[in-house]
Amino acid sequence: MSTMNYNFREIEAKWQKYWAENETFKSANGLDMPKFYVLSMFPYPSGAGLHVGHPLGYIAGDIYARFKRHKGFNVLHPMGYDSFGLPAEQYAIQTGQHPAITTETNIKRYREQLDQLGFSFDWSREVRTSDPKYYKWTQWVFIQLFHSWYNKSSDSAEDIATLVSNFEKEGNIEVDAACDDDTPIFSASDWSRFSEKTKQEILLKYRLTYLADTEVNWCPELGTVLANDEIVNGVSERGGHPVIRKKMTQWSMRITAYAQRLLDGLDTIDWPQPLKDSQINWIGRSEGASVTFNVISDTEGEPNQIEVFTTRPDTIFGVSFMTLAPEHDLVAKITTSSQKAAVDAYIEATAKRSERDRMADVKTISGVFTGAYAEHPFTKEPVPIWIGDYVLASYGTGAVMAVPCGDQRDYDFAKHYNIPIPNIFAGIDISEEAFVDKTNTTIANSDFLNGLSYKEATGKAILELEKLGQGQGKINYRLRDAVFSRQRYWGEPFPVYYVNGMPQMIDLEHLPLELPDVEKYLPTETGEPPLGNANHWAWDTEQCKVVDNQLVNDTTVFPLELNTMPGWAGSSQYFNRYMDPHNNEAIYSKEAISYWQDVDLYIGGSEHATGHLLYSRFWQKFLFDKGITPKDEFAQKLINQGMITGTSAFVYKDLDSNRIYSKGLTQKKNVIPVHADVSLVNASDELDIEAFKEWQPDYKDTEFVLENGRYIVGREVEKMSKSKYNVVNPDAICEEYGADSLRLYEMFLGPLEQSKPWNTAGITGVHSFLKKLWKLYTPFIDGSMGVVEAEPTSENLKTLHKTIKKVEEDIENFSFNTSVSTFMICVNELTSQKCTSKSILNPLAILVSPYAPHIAEELWQHLGNSESMANAPFPKFEAKYLVESIKEYPISFNGKLRFKLELPMDMGKDEIEAAVIAHEKTKAQLQGREPKKVIVVPGKIVNIVG
């Protein structure tokens, strides 16, 4: 008897074992089949394990991958781990355990959980970003970037050697490159006279990865750099120590060289519009002009110059002051002695505030006059120079020409400090606020710009500025170069050593440069990164290996870089590495990349919009320029799965007594909500009080005030998180209902891309569907069918084929929730039809298999098939089975449905109209009136107006 029931535990274990042993999902490179690459974003293996939110995207990807196999594709569907990261390092700091051990343990747990869900991953291709065999190639890409520069003329990255040969021939005057702003101009003879060190310094200004002084959030107490997220209210999240802005020499990636291509490339890929929008905003292209103002000075010689970027060169005659960012280099040079004290105090005050703080605080207007003046390029009038923290050093040039009549922030600033607000707009009242509308602008009080529109005046102003040599049209991007150094232990070491302070790359043949062992994972006492604790961390250029630090002699043995790479380094090329993951000679072979090309479908969360997904596109474009990959976008289509939110539970602690009130009793009481673990609450929101007290012993003497004899918790939908005690773990659900039920249920919850609350209650619905499905195949499972083959009825065929049509359309549209409904309808229909035909049940098993692969394989086997169904062809839809001869027409009057009428499908428009008009119910509806109009849509509807 037991074999007749749906024993999901046995079935799922059996098929997971079968797939692993037979390597069912291993994909070979170069097969003579169309390829399809389905990729889910790889996880960071955290100690908490998977919760029900994680598998959502994996299930969707797995359904698509399995579907494509049935459709005859050679499917690449790999999985791996983004295994460098902060939590393992923090755990190491606390316990001394090496992050590699923690990571290994966590990966094991992830693997068990993933295996349990029956994913069709090709595990032979697994990658781990923290594996030296993998990060060898992360280091290699870094070296390639170091040896490259961006030629704006060819719009491509080129080998640094081509730049050097340019310099040797004609200096850098004709070179149009993406480079540092402070790059000096030199001739070929200058170049030949430069020392080797100077040459290296200049080349560093062109390399796609380069060293630069960058402002960071430095926490002196912790001796470490903090990310913006780690700072709360100006102090460190950990410990609440003060944080200051400090300049540090760090590696940067010249992603800005690719700004325009990153923007243009978005038109060529099928990614969600909101995600594209956030990349567009992040890149932040704006058109305008750069304008140079000369600082008025008493001393002879070249005047100091302030360069500003403006999107409104048409308003240049409205300038009444200038504002520099407090960090601007010129501030110290131009501040007059009488203003020095005030300026210094202001700079000190702003240094204490994080950039995020400064940006969040929109209301406060603050600034200080420097005492200096600049000369207006046209009027030659003096313009006072202020500093103010509303100007950000990191955007544009860190300086603005303030036009209070045309910009609200300039307007507010001018009002606050009683600076004049000249009006340069014809017929506009600016007594209350600035006029920012560009479309209805007519310029006035502006010399040669008078009477012109925004567009005309902009062009004319730029032209005149160019004549003066004090400006030109410019396109500015908000995108900044990406800082690539981290003062952490658990990341990729840079393949870099220093000779005379200049960085040198380690040759590929000596990679990987592996992370050294350290005793402590904290920064050193002198404030160096954790790798500063390593004793065995110097590069011997003769032996080409890592040696003890004490051997450093700066002739053959040199110190190695102490920073490590950021989290996004390892994830910026992993999708291509899967194509050839064990290649030790190249990042991947030419054959592998030319076969797989790119990712056809990428599934992951939208939180990566401006991080991983932008950096990866940048690296891909770079590798494309170098001829290493044939595609300049790595993923053709991208789907964002929505977040699964948790339903938190709350108990209500009375602040005035030692009582906790049930939800219905909290009115007019001074209570605060306290999270209760959702596992302590049943489906009717009733709390298990004893379990709660055991879980939180602090409350063991607290009185629980009940309503109707029960304690009812409050519910709220929040992000699923350990700290909110609303995490639901997939293991328990797998144990109780099975992986197929979980897979179906996660899909059934709602549209993939929508965020939706998790509620376990509904899982019984899909579970009983699986039981009904099983029951449908019973005659084959218990052998009672024998060898007799029942002919399918036309009803059977109709049910099957409408299911094929719907499911195939749904998968292509990523509408997995409606497929599950379709399966339920199909099984309900076939059950009531008492279908026992193999020619129906065989294709049905294939239809179900992408969603619920274990039960599908088992049923497939019971139908007499000997091999796995993984590559069985997807059933072919045939429209002929759906042809209807009779249509039940809805008959509506003035758009409201009144009754239904069965008519032959092939009846013509006029015949339908006649039949409807002749019907007695029509007469009853019209009550003798003549219909004004009768609309007949054959096959759809009839509407009578009258």
Add this chain to the structure above:
RNA sequence: GCCUUGGUGGCGGAAUUGGUAGACGCGCUGGAUUCAAAAUCCAGUUCUUUCGGGAGUGUGGGUUCGAUUCCCACCCAAGGUACCA
């Protein structure tokens, strides 16, 4: 503030080009089966009603024979974000 997405029964959601609003599932109600429970099966379940109907997809308008779907204005929620010159 701006950008994006969304708003449909008690709940998750369906309605692919404008054509029967509420598929499918949960929950709930009643019934069958059972000593009882679980499980299973059957029926009902948008609201309202004087049982003829009437109302109804965030709100208010519009286009149309017909609007959840298209247009305009607004409200609310979620996510993102940049005081961006």
